[in-house]
Amino acid sequence: MLLFTLLLEVIWILAADGGQHWTYEGELENQHCLWASEENCSRSIRDSDLTLPGPHGPDHWPDSYPECGSNAQSPINIQTQSVTFDPELPALQPHGYDQPGTKPLELHNNGHTVQLSLPPTLHLEGFSGKYVAVQLHLHWGQKGSPGGSEHQINSEATAAELHIVHYDSDSYESLSEAAQRPQGLAVLGILIEVGETKNPAYEHILSRLHEIRHKDQKTSVPPFNVTELLPPRLEQYFRYNGSLTTPPCYQSVLWTVFNQRAQISIGQLEKLRETLFSTQEEPLTLLVQNHRVPQPLNQRIVLASFIQVRSLYTTGKMLSLGVGILFGCLCLLLAVYFIARKIRKKRLGNQKSVVFTSAQATEA
Template sequence: MFLTLSFSLQVLSQAMALTSGSHWTYEGAHGQEHWPETYPECGLQAQSPINIQTDSVQYDPSLVPVEPEGYWDIGSNFFTLTNNGHTVQMSLPQSMRLHGLPRMYSAVQLHFHWGRKGTADGSEHQVDGRAFPAELHVVHFNSDKYANVSEAKHQPDGLAVLGVFLEAGNEENPAYNHILEQLDDIKYKEQEKPVSAFNVRDLLPAHLGQYFRYNGSLTTPPCYQSVLWTVFQQPARLSDAQLQKLQRSIYSTAEEDTPPVLLADNFRSLQLLNQRVVFSSFPTGPSGYSAAEITAIIFGVLLSCLGIFLAGWIVAKRIREKRMQEQKGVVFTSSSRRAVAD
């Protein structure tokens, strides 16, 4: 029991290391526009999140499906769920790993970003300008090269994050209840609760082979540009009641602070792509064609139509000219015959 508790505290400490430092908020005097003043990397050129524009992503057939390991076979007896004042965060053991990336990555924590009830915004990433009500991030560090997340977090190849869009559906998602049903026990900042281990794979979309991939940053201070992002194309679906539970249950203030401040709209504004390339593991155009292929097809069809139009116009012109010549011949012949008769 002591070893399990010690291990969980170690993992939690590593998870908190990602967002430790001076006070910051999403709005106000310490809001997003002021982050670079305290955290210089927040003002650099390879920041996250971004708007993923499917007509400009580059299809890369070498991108293989993401393969989680140990997500469903958890060695510890519980996770630690925490309200850190910025989000709901759950520690994860390093025995959870990812295959299918350039390196082996081990899990650190997962957390959420969300908006307010009745609004479409909430996710950090967007696709073609479309936002989702919420987004799940599962954070991993490069365990092939680094001993822990504290060592890896500021290295260019240090982190890998899975991004999962959350959208409203007609049915309840039982996997998310492992977390959402505990929120009343961590209403206030710095409160935490042990959560019985469960199959974390069930939080992810059913299909892990279709995703967008790009190099970016942490979306919260210190904004280290060390993240290999994998944003899944398929969202996970929660019921309206589940989404509202996330949107309306948590405060960003401590229990003794009054009045309590609802924790919502904890998503960073979109960042410029700045010449970075977003790759996709699947063709993003309809009928299996990429955006570039679709453009080439449309251009080819237009040229073909133009060619057909010009050919038709030339044929019609020649037919008209021929008919005019024939009519002139008939008139000339008739005139000649009248002249002879006279």
């Protein structure tokens, strides 16, 4: 089984690299333009220290990997007002995640990301077939940047993103075969944001990064409960057909992006951003900004396993509306108070008049 797993990994590396060199260089300024206003984009790039597009960056991926320029690429920006609720989407069922065996897991700095190998005893149900786990890896930004995730929800990126890669073992003999077939792969996307406390599950990975600082270095990680890397509510997710987010960009991925996020501490995020290098020797290049920008959705449909609670108002409008309602209620209370006071005063006046008239009648 170990030999089979190693063979799969070798095949996958050969399929992914294809003998061509590729980088994220050139993605940096494109991502910056997403955060800058359109009129300030060119000036912001010119005045900054951002790296200019390289000959192997994302804009040039289609030159060596044609499918990277196709029309069903990932990641995407999920617009919740445009998703389609599908009540027939089944609950996701990860099996073996809580007990990944007794053998150590291999953690690898491949120059593009940090990747953890997973045993085939981990698999997913809730699809048309059985999808066996192969590996998980992370995408992140750099210090000072607002994002790092690949997928976005309503144009909002998070600090990082975890991908757990599986292949359809019922239909295909290997990962490399499945990667080139429609829906041959199933990838779970977990958006990661910064929380107040350290996440123990992610610490199993992040605490070992110092052992694989340079490209191609590997280390062993004791098996742990992989389920704890996932958000609590697995029944809330988005589903769409897409691609690998790195070359060769095969459009064979059935994506499941969870609505709920995982959290890591700011210290854990800094460890991810500041520990790894994408090179082996001097000059060392920090491994950061390893995320692809959202790709056009084109004619694809994004399904949701849950009904979106949509607000007709922004936070600012809701606040203004709340203040307006409060002010209106206060004015109404004051009006009622003064009207009641006036009525009471009038009644007291009428009572005095009646008493005065009665007194006169008695005297007469």
